[in-house]
Amino acid sequence: MTKRGSVFLPQVIDAWGGIDNWFSGNRERWKSQSKRYEITYDSSKPARICGWIMQRVARSGRVSVESANRLLYKAAMRYSGAPERTYEAQRFDGMGRLILDDRGFAAASVCIWDVCLACQDATEEAQQAGAVHSDFKTRMLWRDGKYEELKTCRWCGEPVKFKEHWKQADGSVRCNSRDCRRMEYLQHTPQSRGGIDLTPRQRQGLSYEAWNTQKTINYLALVAKEAKRGRKPNHDVR
Secondary structure, eight states: OOOOOOOOHHHHHHHHTSHHHHHHTOOTTOOSOOSTTOOOTTSOHHHHHHHHHHHHHHTTSOSBHHHHHHHHHHHHHHHOSSHHHHHHHHOOOEEEEEEEOTTSOEEEEEEHHHHHHHHHHHHHHHHHHTOOEEOTTTOOEEETTEEEOOEEBTTTOOEEOOOGGGOOTTSOBOOOOHHHHHHHHHHTSOGGGTOOOOOHHHHHHSOGGGHHHHHHHHHHHHHHHHHHTTOOOSSOOO
């Protein structure tokens, strides 16, 4: 990515009192600094620029934290000599929208710490009431006064409450969603009949860790083939 000059155009336009004055060199409305772009001497110029941009974005309260972080990364790449460090120092940890807090600084509307506290309170309330719930840290299921182990589905990764005889030889389990049942069926169907099982030669060319990846790729190829032929697929890809 080629880097242009280090001029932050909005600050220049504000200092000169208009872009026309900046182009012509007219200093009649010149001002060294303003409340719009206040200068703090404890941070670098790229960090201040990122802060100015985020304050401007946060005024509407309609930009998500994820979108704000993407914009922040682009600003760091544009104005900073060390963009990765600038981005890590300025990025927002949280969820929801980007808003201005009580002090006028940009912040996430939902902080991660607030979410953790709310989860802890909800877990304690569910334990006292004896209600079925899942611990947000261990993902274990609370039922009948004790926590039960949950395992992740080998296809979609969702936590599943399982019985011992559900386990395969490798200890994995499957959830009961339609896509995962379809994947399980296709796993043992020859490729000549639309399955996703690897041929012996393909297995020799791939490591064991890549087998599931290859199965998923072939599964998506099967869905694309059905869509290309205009057939209504009997399974969804989520």
